Amino acid sequence: MTGKQTTAPERTRRSARQLVAASVGNAVEWYDWYAYTFLATYIAAAVFPKGTGNSLVPLLSTFAVFAVGFFMRPVGGLLMGAVADRRGRRAALTVTILLMGGSSLLVGLTPTYAAAGVAAPVVLVAARLLQGLSVGGEFAASTTFLVESAGPGRRGLFSSFQYVSTTAGQLVASGIATLLVDTLDGPAMDGWGWRVPFWLGGAFSLVGFWIRRGAAETRSAAQRQAPRPDLFEALRRHPRQSLLIAGITAGGTIAYYTWTSYLPTYAELNAGVAKSDALLVSTISLAFFAVLQPLGGLLSDRVGRRPLLLGFGVGFAVLCVPLLHALRDSFAVLLLVSCAGMVLLTGFTSVSAAVNAEVFPPRVRAAGIGFPYSLTVALFGGTAPYVGTLFKDLGHSGLFPWYVAVLCLLSSLVYLRLPETAHRELER
Template identity: 90%
Template sequence: MDTEAPAPPTRRPVRQLLAASVGNAVEWYDWYAYTFLATYIADQVFPKGADNSLVPLLSTFAVFAVGFFMRPVGGLLMGAIADRRGRRAALTVTILLMGGSSLLVGLTPTYAAAGVLAPVVLVLARLLQGLSVGGEFAASTTFLVESAGPGRRGLFSSFQYVSTTAGQLVASGIATLLVDTLSEDRMNGWGWRLPFVFGAVLSLVGFWIRQGAQETRSTEQQRAPRPALFEALRRHPRESLLICGITAGGTIAYYTWTSYLPTYAELNAGVAKSDALLAGTISLAFFGLLQPLGGLLSDRFGRRPLLLFFGVGFALLSVPLLHSLRDSFAVLLLVQCAGMVLLTGFTSISAAVNAEVFPPRVRAAGIGFPYSLTVALFGGTAPYVGTLFKDLGHSGIFPWYVAVLCLLSSLVYLRLPETAHKELRR
């Protein structure tokens, strides 16, 4: 068995974890705050009675296109910055970009005050958020894994989804608190803006923490010629396709279980909305706690066993788990938590697995574009595909759709070289 050679010394591993994790949590807090408060934003920025035909068009573009489909662009551009200028430089750009776009959402004028300019401003803000989130994964994934000491890449990798989950929970909690404490008029008037202004302030905190982080590129890499924008795709097409295969099953399972399942349970099993949201919140907290355990297990036993645990588990159990849902809070919570256990086999180590595929010269951009593109195609569309099957009267097909994608990714995992105990290329 190959053993991992000592990594370049990291002076402050806790600071490195904080730099990646706090910033990533802020990024996803801002992203999910928009999702949770979308109805209030729509009422103010996309009024139903608007006469201008551009308004519904821009509304559709903002919600469906800008959100997920700007993320591959962000992954490519910010990944290129990380490979050319350094991981820390890219992390600084993404946190400031998200803070600025969050503030822009919070300051977006209403349609009544500014007319069609209001949705244009919001679309611009959402475009910047998509760029930032896509770039954040590329930069923070690379930074986390390269910051890890010997035998700790899986553990450090797991904090990618610890922080993502934390950001989602904080956004949900603040949105719920505001809705419960403010009147409907105040929420529509100014209350929905507060989380975005708060997100901008949090971004400054993340920026300060990241300023003290240590660059993880080796001295040799910093002196090497800078890679071209599409060099990773051009010179490493097999690795790019490999990232797509690794990610496809993981992203459909992740977005189904963490975002769409409450709605799926409401539509197909008659679960009350309040019960569905509560079960979703509890299972998300459980999911966040599981991530370091998955990372530690992968450092001990390897990446491939955990990936196969996830992929084969979902291929076999997606259909029975989703078909077992009924009008019961306990059953829904059990189904969600069971899925979270299986999902941890992918999420806790996806950052490490992706980083171990590419050489350091193009690692961030090599990860960022194919990963974000796959998420946009399969993860971001999961709620719409599930709802479409329901509208067509074939809701039972959706669990099979999830299972097939996880099975296909499992075939990729079977052929994936084991990299847990090998030296990370630097």
């Protein structure tokens, strides 16, 4: 063997660079995604004005806002996962962040309906297509990259940064959107203010791209020399693992989107909580959630993944209904309910990347994770706010907590039969 041996400090620095490359890029990806969510009402007013008399506009509006973003994610997971398996994890990560940067700029440059007519919503739909493609591919590539970059006994810790960075991106997007709304008057915000976060997102993406270009490839030399897998090889040759990813994810994604995205709206609709209080609680609990993730990851490296997953699944199955029914018009109660859910949720989020990566062999690891995970998120996570609102509109709002609890119980049955992989060597 030639060359000097890598020292412990050098290995630590290399691991830190890998962690930063994955986390910064992932935070930028999710900043762009959530910026659209926070500013959707301003975008709709500019691009989908009421009373246009054109039947295409409300159709495209519904398609863009409610469907395109989430349901392009499985396609992105499959395509970008295949790029990661065939060309390398780093190559896929650079593509996804450039896609997100381009789509963010496209949203920021979307013309108004008054200026461009139906072309305006068409441009916005195209931007959302690219965003969904990018976010779906990002999870597949960054999950694989993070876990393969981890040293022995650190896969859980590295895995946890998937949601640390996701939450950081959400908080930054929320902060910038709030600052703009509080600083600019109505006409300025309606005219150009809503575009600023997307221009910033394009700039942030270039920074993330630069950082990722310096990351080390984690696909092994043996994998680089092996024949390239075809697009559907993971689904065709590993159907059991694909179904396993869906079962692992279903309860986790409904709980995640309920607690991190829908809970403020649920509290407003069902408990009369003021919007300002609900948003403040959301910000505090998200920061608390980000701090919990590395602790959960470290714990899983010591005691295993399955105990944390079972703690999450059974905990949510038992406590989701009483927690949501306990909500009332009280800042303190909402904060307590929100933080309690975040503690339980950490049992899933802090280890999900590691568990997913440990299920598939390296040859098809990224594509194998990307498609079933993103499809499950689209079916159960992305629809959580709409299912909750539908129950409310039908006069059965009390059924929504049971819906979440049942999905978490079903996932718990999967966790119960899941083999423990925390202390096994990761196949490379």
